[in-house]
Amino acid sequence: xxxxxxxxxEVFDAGSRAWLFKKGDxxxxxxxxxxxxxxxxxxxxxxxxxxxxxxxxxxxxxxxxKPLLDVLKESVQGHRLNQ
Numbered sequence: 001x002x003x004x005x006x007x008x009x010e011v012f013d014a015g016s017r018a019w020l021f022k023k024g025d026x027x028x029x030x031x032x033x034x035x036x037x038x039x040x041x042x043x044x045x046x047x048x049x050x051x052x053x054x055x056x057x058x059x060x061x062x063x064x065x066k067p068l069l070d071v072l073k074e075s076v077q078g079h080r081l082n083q
Contacts, residue, residue, distance in 0.1 A: 001036055011059075017051040 002008040003023040012018035019039075021032035058064070 001032060011054070013050065013054065017047055017054055019047075 001019045001021065002012055004020045005023050008018075008020065012020060014020070019032050019036040022028035
């Protein structure tokens with residue numbers, strides 16, 4: 001369960017991987033929590049499976065950090081060549 005701010009919408013695929021409530025809205029939080037607690041085991045399993053697949057595909061170190069490190073290494077090497 002997460003608020004509907006932009007990063008959460010992306011990570012949780014606009015709700016297919018989690019239950020989302022409106023940011024700052026207590027009634028939305030309550031309603032969403034109730035929906036989550038009353039969800040069928042099948043719905044919970046579907047969201048869990050989708051979330052785990054996304055984590056394994058997109059949010060592991062070699063997928064998220066390695067590209068950033070490669071860019072930083074290139075930047076540092078380019079800076080050294082220009083000195």
